[in-house]
Structures are given as C-alpha cells and as structure tokens.
Amino acid sequence: MANDVLVYIEFKDGKPTKAGLQALGAGANLAKSLGGSAIALVAGNGLDAEAATLGAYGAAKTLLASGDAFAQYSPDAVAKLISNQAQATSAVAVLASATSAGKDFLPRAAAISKAGLASDIVDLRAEGGKPVAVRPVYAGKARVSVQASGTLFASLRPNVFPTPAQGGGNTPVTPVTVAFGLADLRALVSEIVAGAAGKLDVAEAEIVCSGGRGMKDPATDGKQNWANLEKLAQTVGAAVGASRAVVDAGWRPHAEQVGQTGKTVSPKLYIACGISGAIQHLAGMSGSKVIVAINKDPQAPIFKIADYGIVGDVAEVIPALTDAFAHALR
Numbered sequence: 001m002a003n004d005v006l007v008y009i010e011f012k013d014g015k016p017t018k019a020g021l022q023a024l025g026a027g028a029n030l031a032k033s034l035g036g037s038a039i040a041l042v043a044g045n046g047l048d049a050e051a052a053t054l055g056a057y058g059a060a061k062t063l064l065a066s067g068d069a070f071a072q073y074s075p076d077a078v079a080k081l082i083s084n085q086a087q088a089t090s091a092v093a094v095l096a097s098a099t100s101a102g103k104d105f106l107p108r109a110a111a112i113s114k115a116g117l118a119s120d121i122v123d124l125r126a127e128g129g130k131p132v133a134v135r136p137v138y139a140g141k142a143r144v145s146v147q148a149s150g151t152l153f154a155s156l157r158p159n160v161f162p163t164p165a166q167g168g169g170n171t172p173v174t175p176v177t178v179a180f181g182l183a184d185l186r187a188l189v190s191e192i193v194a195g196a197a198g199k200l201d202v203a204e205a206e207i208v209c210s211g212g213r214g215m216k217d218p219a220t221d222g223k224q225n226w227a228n229l230e231k232l233a234q235t236v237g238a239a240v241g242a243s244r245a246v247v248d249a250g251w252r253p254h255a256e257q258v259g260q261t262g263k264t265v266s267p268k269l270y271i272a273c274g275i276s277g278a279i280q281h282l283a284g285m286s287g288s289k290v291i292v293a294i295n296k297d298p299q300a301p302i303f304k305i306a307d308y309g310i311v312g313d314v315a316e317v318i319p320a321l322t323d324a325f326a327h328a329l330r
C-alpha cells in the first residue's frame, strides 16, 4: 500500500538490536502520520520467532528473508533484498540504522533503486503527506530537511530516536523469496571476529563509563587509571567509552569513541572521567538520562551539562566510586 514505511532491522545474536528497534519505532510513527503502516524487513536464518516479536514495537507485518545468501552478513545481499522489497511494497520511505553495517548496505540499496539517500538523520516527520528527513551538516552547526522525489531512503542515527516500549502482540511473518543465491554475491563476509569477549557495545549499553585525556596514557602513568575504569564498568555493568583525544592517541579503540565522529549514546547513566566536555563530545552523549562528571578542573565545560559533578583526581575518585557502587549493589 502507498504510504507504508519499510524498516530494515539488524539482528545480533538472534535478537533485534536496540538501534534497529529505534528505527522501527521512528518508522511506525512516520507511517502513522502518513496514514500507512510500518513493515519490518529482517534477513537471517532461524529468526522466525524473534521476527514475529517486532509487532510489539510497531511493525504491522514482518518480511523475513532467509537462505544461504543470508547465512552470513553480505552488504550485497542485504542491499539487493532492501531494494527488491522497496519496490515490492511500494514503500514511501525505506529506513535502516546508521550503524557500521547500515552505512555499508543502505547506500548500495539506494543506488540499486536509483534513489537518493539521507544519511545519519536525527529527525523524521511527515509534511504535506510526504516524509521529510532531517540531518545535521557542517559538523552539527546546521540542519537540512530532505525530501525525495520518489522513495525516501534514510539511515537513522542510533540513540537519537527513542527505543519504543514493548506493547501489543506479535506480527505475522511473511517469508520473502529472493532471485539470487550465494553465487550471485560479489562481496561475502567470510568471518566476523568479535571484540573482547563479553564486552558491551557502547551504543547499546544502559550505563557508559568514558575516559578522556585526563586518564593519562595507559602504557605509562595512566595504566592504573584505566584498570580502575574497567573495574568501575564491570561493577556497574557498563560499557567503556572514550573521547576522541584518547582514541586519536591510540589509547582506546575507535569502536569506543563517543561524540560527533564516534557513536551517539543515550544510556541511563553516563560517567565522564577526565573529559573536558568539548562540544563534539557532548554531541554524542548529551542525551544521556543522568550525567556524572569527574574532573579536577572546576571550570571544565562538562560540569555545565552534568547532573552530578565531582571535582577531583580520577586516580582517587574512580576507586572510591567503585567501592561505593560495589557496596550499594551488594
């Protein structure tokens, strides 16, 4: 039906990702304002039961593609699938998350469909019966509203749109057949190497403990500080995040970077340790529910947005905080 919105939902370890559910929630809201429905699109094997649960997050129906082409992630396969289903459903908008994978397959899907792509969008609305996507430009200093002459393809920045509350029942799951197989794919991912076992993704975590340049070099004088931060994160069940200064210095991996050129996070609790609070860092974490900042400089800009500020040395405050949390959570 016209005015339906097709949303591709990424799955990880057999479950829909938080970013995927956020895209679905945003898609369902958009479809509602356009008088249509949200259609969830999922690819992978053995996902039938979980795919049905997407009804509880706003999907009117779920399309599921499985088979050898989807046994392992392939940007080629997902892009072809999305493009095929965009046409088959006559969707007015096609959405996915602007995750690393989303940034990989959605531009390809848009290109196959000969459509433009609004990437990394932070707002979505209906105007004059058409979808409008809003994306930041000039390093977040301005925003542009994008309308498409045909189907609007848009990738949604994770953790900007709310995660929809679970409600309602399951959705029917319709199997999708594709006219291509493994042999037709030009790019196949042969192996996905997981990061350190058990590590939470900073964009998916409910609590994030981030370190900045004030934590010092983990190879020398900051070694104990970073061990302390890991212990704090472990105590409260948090993911470790980092400022760009720390990532640029090679102290932490880029996957942990929070901010304008890193990940956008919106955890329940964000603990910033030795981070000054540059605007580009705030761009990625100011949506956190509660912000705690530890900094030895009382004038540090991070204190302007912190709910709780602790003026002190990370070397002393982090272990004291960890002990207090361990005691409270016992």
Ligand SMILES: Cc1cc2nc3c(=O)[nH]c(=O)nc-3n(C[C@H](O)[C@H](O)[C@H](O)COP(=O)(O)OP(=O)(O)OC[C@H]3O[C@@H](n4cnc5c(N)ncnc54)[C@H](O)[C@@H]3O)c2cc1C
Pocket (backbone or CB within 6 Å): 139, 211, 212, 213, 214, 215, 242, 243, 244, 245, 246, 257, 258, 259, 260, 261, 262, 263, 273, 274, 275, 276, 277, 278, 279, 280, 281, 284, 294, 295, 296, 297, 300, 312, 313, 314, 315
């Ligand atoms: C285009 C562009 C994109 C960018 N994208 C990002 C991004 O995605 N994410 C990001 O984070 N930055 C980003 N930046 C960089 C940003 O401008 C800052 O340079 C960076 O965030 C600073 O990191 P920091 O707070 O760790 O370091 P600093 O600014 O050096 O701050 C260190 C802080 O630690 C405090 N401190 C020092 N010692 C201690 C101690 N012992 N105990 C407690 N506190 C201590 C200091 O008082 C200071 O406030 C970007 C910049 C540009 C130009």
